[in-house]
Amino acid sequence: xxxxxxxxxxxxxxxxxxxxxxxxxxxxxxxxxxxxxxxxxxxxxxxxxxxxxxxxxxxxxxxxxxxxxxxxxxxxxxxxxxxxxxxxxxxxxxxxxxxxxxxxxxxxxxxxxxxxxxxxxxxxxxxxxxxxxxxxxxxxxxxxxxxxxxxxxxxxxxxxxxx
Numbered sequence: 001x002x003x004x005x006x007x008x009x010x011x012x013x014x015x016x017x018x019x020x021x022x023x024x025x026x027x028x029x030x031x032x033x034x035x036x037x038x039x040x041x042x043x044x045x046x047x048x049x050x051x052x053x054x055x056x057x058x059x060x061x062x063x064x065x066x067x068x069x070x071x072x073x074x075x076x077x078x079x080x081x082x083x084x085x086x087x088x089x090x091x092x093x094x095x096x097x098x099x100x101x102x103x104x105x106x107x108x109x110x111x112x113x114x115x116x117x118x119x120x121x122x123x124x125x126x127x128x129x130x131x132x133x134x135x136x137x138x139x140x141x142x143x144x145x146x147x148x149x150x151x152x153x154x155x156x157x158x159x160x161x162x163x
Contacts, residue, residue, distance in 0.1 A: 022064075024067070026067035027067075028133070028135075029135030031135065033162035035163040036059070036060045036160040037059055037060075040054055040155060042154070043154060044151065047150035054123075058071045069101040100113060107127045108129075109126070109127050110126045110128075127144045136162060139159065140157050140158070140159045142156070
């Protein structure tokens with residue numbers, strides 16, 4: 001008798017995801033993904049221009065030196081629109097922002113930080129308790145705070161998935 005996958009008589013093997021993992025002493029997990037993916041949407045200009053650069057899918061890669069996952073640079077302009085702002089002529093002053101995911105005093109914090117000011121307030125922050133964090137699965141982080149970033153429309157939750 002010959003069995004073919006998907007005929008209902010034999011379970012088809014599930015393809016295993018091709019997610020690279022890491023083991024590091026500074027992790028609160030025994031094993032975790034080398035990379036996480038997060039999608040941010042809905043961020044709009046308020047007092048600042050180019051807030052839409054925060055919208056998109058970002059890959060956070062493990063940085064063992066700093067014991068955290070970190071995105072590449074997000075280029076945006078930290079200037080205010082109109083008069084009286086940082087740049088009255090609305091010229092672009094390039095600033096670098098970085099998204100980081102770090103275990104910080106019992107919470108995983110996903111922080112968009114300007115000039116890598118991680119866990120010091122940053123631009124916007126989402127949190128998830130370490131105790132219920134799924135080290136190998138998707139996790140939904142709740143919005144926690146925003147600084148005076150000049151942007152609005154920050155999502156109330158963000159879901160990170162292994163990448």
